[in-house]
Amino acid sequence: MQVADSDAAVSLADAVSASVSYDQLRVSDGMLYWLETRPDAGGVTTLTRWRAGEGKLDASPAGFNVVNNVHAYGGGSFAIAGESLWCVGEGGLYEGRHGGELDLVSQASLGDLTLGDGELLAVRESDHGDELIAFPLTGARQLRTLVASRGFLSAPRPGPSSLAWCAWSERDMPWDACEVWVAPYSSHGHIAAPVKVAGGADESAIEPRWGPDGALYFMSDRSGWWNLFRWNGDKVEAVASIAGECAAEPWELGYASYDFLDDGRIVVAVQEGPRHRLVVIDTHGAVRQVNLPYTSIKPYLAALGTAVALIGSSPTAAPQIALVDLADDDPQVEVLARSEHAGLARVQVSTPTELRVRVTDGREVLALVYPPTGAPAAWRAPVIVRAHPGPTASCLLRLDWQAQFFTSRGFAVVDVDYLGSTGYGRAFRESLYGRWGLDDVDDCTAVANQILTAGQAIPGQVFIRGASAGGYTALHAVAQDGPFAAATAVSAIVDPDRWTKTVPRFQRAHAMRLRGGAGRVDAAAVQRPVLFIHGTADEVAVAEEVRELADQLEARGIPYELLLLSDIGHYVATSKRAGAALEAELAHYRAAIAAAAASRGGHTAASGS
Structure with a gap:
């Protein structure tokens, strides 16, 4: 076979401009947010928002690069508090309004931004270790250290008068040995009397988040696969046993491989080899697969009522932002954004x-x-x-x-x-x-x-x-x-x-x-x-x-x-x-x-x- 360009060849410009990357999908007040990295725009990462009836708009200013380098690979680079937008970019932490200019409010190196009790929670990294910090949303803007470690910290997740987070030592990677901790928390006091919930030398416990039932959920690979577990304040129990990876290897901060639907069900992205599938776990622990046109799902799920937003793709569809309605057994998929542009819509592709x-x-x-x-x-x-x-x-x-x-x-x-x-x-x-x-x-x-x-x-x-x-x-x-x-x-x-x-x-x-x-x-x-x-x-x-x-x-x-x-x-x-x-x-x-x-x-x- 001759190796030469043909009329059907994907052009260099198309191959580059179509390689838009979507990340960090989140929901706030009924609005979806995500990051877009656009090679044809110089590789700048832009914060985008979407609301039903309004469509897609850029939420960060033109040319502003929403990115952080905490733990080298970043993640969790923004948080939304009502009309206020908090972003990490070059130089530190910025605050502003949607679509408006952003003002530098702190030069700290932050990532994994999360809203707490009237304050912004984040991971701050230095050469000497990590800290979980709190930053007031209003009033005096002074960082407050909640937890400090010579190793690594991630996933500060506030719950009912409590804070959960992950920790691992400088001798480990989070997919080798990682622990989930919990402690009492309020915006007026420091963290005290922390309790280890899960994890250890031979267990990677990651992605803690509080469920609507008040229990703490997390992923653990104690069975040999990352599966979902729940802690009710007294004991840990498996939510569902699945022979697949229900979480992604945590290279970046802010992953969300599962989320809670309004009707009490839990939606989870599962990886088996090179394939992903979406499953729903009901309140009795029964697992049902959702039929979707996607074979790859990024670890950013964001529930919106009985629907879930995801970043999905397949051998014939480049990454898309999709809203999947899970109200009944026949899921409806609405594509909100797609990475390939119109010039590639009819291009023949090779399927593996x-x-x-x-x-x-x-x-x-x-x-x-x-x-x-x-x-x-x-x-x-x-x-x-x-x-x-x-x-x-x-x-x-x-x-x-x-x-x-x-x-x-x-x-x-x-x-x-x-x-x-x-x-x-x-x-x-x-x-x-x-x-x-x-x-x-x-x-x-x-x-x-x-x-x-x-x-x-x-x-x-x-x-x-x-x-x-x-x-x-x-x-x-x-x-x-x-x-x-x-x-x-x-x-x-x-x-x-x-x-x-x-x-x-x-x-x-x-x-x-x-x-x-x-x-x-x-x-x-x-x-x-x-x-x-x-x-x-x-x-x-x-x-x-x-x-x-x-x-x-x-x-x-x-x-x-x-x-x-x-x-x-x-x-x-x-x-x-x-x-x-x-x-x-x-x-x-x-x-x-x-x-x-x-x-x-x-x-x-x-x-x-």
């Missing part, structure tokens, strides 16, 4: 199939295979294997316009849920610790070899691509014999040991647990051309390590390209330079294909002389 491959230790690894757009059932093409970031993350069954950019140009794209991915239970998630750069590489290699054996991939035209932790996987994959002809490493980690010292405080425990496998990427072992794409402002994986590895490859004569994106952070795909990154990646694969073709031609000429 699931591929399950047995690896050397008898495990099964799952991959999503996107064939070239419009290809026949017996397709044969160049293949891009993608290792997702994290590595505690997963590939998702949803429309990815940047993948479509390549499938519409004759490539197949394959996403691999390698060992350590989320969506397969706690044991699978933890199994990559100490094996990073080994088992993840083996899984990606096994998938590539299976596609080659099936005759779908063209030998010499199989590539591997990864971002962040996936970039480390991609680099190690071309530092050994294998099926990959070239690698693309975006925002890549290079040296796990060094990363433990340069990574932001939040992820230091993750780096410590992952390391011990393949070690640093050794330039002397790299055997295939590499494209590095890295932001100069990346604070998660610093660009200096990539520069050093590129210099070492140059000294050895290994082909490489280095695209440094000025003032861009860790998230290249949603940045204002996303287009340049896509162009460079496409050119990289085409150059590798052309070099292989030229080499074959040279060998043929030599053998005939």
Whole structure:
């Protein structure tokens, strides 16, 4: 199959502008709010609001970037108090009116904003630890510390004269060991006599919130899966047993994987492998699945009466904000916002199939295979294997316009849920610790070899691509014999040991647990051309390590390209330079294909002389 642009190809501009990201969906006074990150607007994150009969409007001023960097990945960047809007942006905490200008009221680094008893609650991070703070909505504007820890804190959730929150140590990640605590709370006093409700060394208890019955609900993976539990002030009991992840791995603050409908039912987003589904738990604990057109649901559910707002997508629908009416057994779905623009409404897309491959230790690894757009059932093409970031993350069954950019140009794209991915239970998630750069590489290699054996991939035209932790996987994959002809490493980690010292405080425990496998990427072992794409402002994986590895490859004569994106952070795909990154990646694969073709031609000429 020829790898070239066609009339049906997804344009670079469309692939970038369609990659709008929705996050942090919330309800206040019957109005929905969410964040939109728009690459075609320079990657600025805007607060948007919607009310029935009024439609969608921007609630934050034009050009204002609603974002925080607490725990490196942010989250919980806004709160609504009547007509007042509280946002975290560059410089600190801002207050203002909907659609109007925002005034800086505090320079503190805050996240996970929540309304308390006449005050704003939030997480404040410093080099020395975390604090839960309170900030008066009116009157004297002075921060008050409620809880302090040398480790990490999250999810301050006020209830009936009480406050719940999460805590974990500096030696852990919240998906490894996290605790839920409760203490008496009012706006006039400090926190005293806290009680641990759940969590510990072998349990991740997350996402506490108070139910309409006055009980405290939370997610715990004590069964091997994150499931919903309830504490009535005396004992903890399971709400429903589900063989799936009822919560997302808490990379960001402010996740809401469940919410309470007005009629007493609870709505929950459940992940099983790369798929999500929505379920409703009735007052007796019975679980019913909701039939929806979505296979991917973000961990931001927001109940509105007997309806729930969600961010959903599928292989044929890019992320949407949808309002799902759950009043009866036939849910009605109203789409409030969609990320793809009108120019892509009729574009043909590649839809994936699931591929399950047995690896050397008898495990099964799952991959999503996107064939070239419009290809026949017996397709044969160049293949891009993608290792997702994290590595505690997963590939998702949803429309990815940047993948479509390549499938519409004759490539197949394959996403691999390698060992350590989320969506397969706690044991699978933890199994990559100490094996990073080994088992993840083996899984990606096994998938590539299976596609080659099936005759779908063209030998010499199989590539591997990864971002962040996936970039480390991609680099190690071309530092050994294998099926990959070239690698693309975006925002890549290079040296796990060094990363433990340069990574932001939040992820230091993750780096410590992952390391011990393949070690640093050794330039002397790299055997295939590499494209590095890295932001100069990346604070998660610093660009200096990539520069050093590129210099070492140059000294050895290994082909490489280095695209440094000025003032861009860790998230290249949603940045204002996303287009340049896509162009460079496409050119990289085409150059590798052309070099292989030229080499074959040279060998043929030599053998005939």
